[in-house]
Amino acid sequence: MSTPPAGADTPAVEARGLEKRYGALAAVRGIDVVLARGEFLAVFGPNGAGKSTLLRMLCGAVVPSRGTVRIAGEEIGGGEDGWRRRIGLLSHQTFLYPGLSAAENLDFYARLYGLADRRARVDEALRGVELWDRRADAARTFSRGMQQRLALARTLLHDPEVVFLDEPYTGLDPHASGLLTGVLERLRDGRRTIVLVTHNLSQGLEQANRVAVQVGGRWVSDEPASAIDPATWERVYTERVAAAR
Numbered sequence: 211m212s213t214p215p216a217g218a219d220t221p222a223v224e225a226r227g228l229e230k231r232y233g234a235l236a237a238v239r240g241i242d243v244v245l246a247r248g249e250f251l252a253v254f255g256p257n258g259a260g261k262s263t264l265l266r267m268l269c270g271a272v273v274p275s276r277g278t279v280r281i282a283g284e285e286i287g288g289g290e291d292g293w294r295r296r297i298g299l300l301s302h303q304t305f306l307y308p309g310l311s312a313a314e315n316l317d318f319y320a321r322l323y324g325l326a327d328r329r330a331r332v333d334e335a336l337r338g339v340e341l342w343d344r345r346a347d348a349a350r351t352f353s354r355g356m357q358q359r360l361a362l363a364r365t366l367l368h369d370p371e372v373v374f375l376d377e378p379y380t381g382l383d384p385h386a387s388g389l390l391t392g393v394l395e396r397l398r399d400g401r402r403t404i405v406l407v408t409h410n411l412s413q414g415l416e417q418a419n420r421v422a423v424q425v426g427g428r429w430v431s432d433e434p435a436s437a438i439d440p441a442t443w444e445r446v447y448t449e450r451v452a453a454a455r
């Protein structure tokens with residue numbers, strides 16, 4: 211089963227007027243995001259800026275209070291759910307079944323996505339995150355970093371066109387961080403679209419080709435990564451955040 215390709219000019223992600231309120235609190239206050247196929251967007255911002263809330267709206271995990279999100283032209287919540295197969299989300303929640311082994315977890319998702327060649331896909335995914343040796347062990351016996359690696363394999367198992375990553379380096383040791391960086395490099399293949407939320411200013415800038423800064427639920431900047439000087443980026447970022455507060 212596969213999703214039909216979207217038109218070349220159709221944005222991979224198109225969000226208009228996104229807002230999210232939790233009672234009196236406005237977590238996201240009117241953000242537009244239009245990402246062409248192949249773009250790699252890094253979103254930076256202080257704690258509580260609403261970055262995770264934005265990401266969760268972009269991938270259909272949180273319903274916006276206002277605004278719409280389209281994935282490859284298809285509106286989230288519009289009735290069809292072909293968009294689900296086009297996206298992958300790696301977040302604080304691993305979406306793993308603790309009692310199932312690593313291989314069983316991935317096999318479950320492979321079935322859910324109706325993937326052909328399930329066995330081969332699962333084996334390849336386990337090797338890709340260096341969990342092949344632990345494939346028969348229950349996810350609940352994994353360390354946090356190992357769970358994060360398995361969650362990464364789960365995120366990418368169905369080869370999604372749009373990948374959302376919310377602080378994906380959390381809990382990873384230097385070796386596993388390097389592994390993830392390698393995976394992200396391979397994902398930058400020009401056809402895949404990536405949205406990364408991170409607090410790592412230098413690494414995020416290096417990886418992305420577009421950079422947004424979010425403060426108080428709004429984007430205070432959105433520019434090509436090439437417009438940013440890595441040498442002064444930390445200072446510029448700090449000033450932008452301070453000015454917006």
Ligand SMILES: Nc1ncnc2c1ncn2[C@@H]1O[C@H](COP(=O)(O)OP(=O)(O)OP(=O)(O)O)[C@@H](O)[C@H]1O
Binds near residue numbers: 237
């Ligand atoms: N389910 C929820 N119910 C109530 N308030 C929420 C909920 N989710 C998020 N919030 C609030 O929305 C605001 C933005 O939270 P969010 O997690 O999106 O920020 P963030 O920029 O990702 O922060 P961090 O960098 O700390 O991860 C915070 O004030 C948070 O308390």
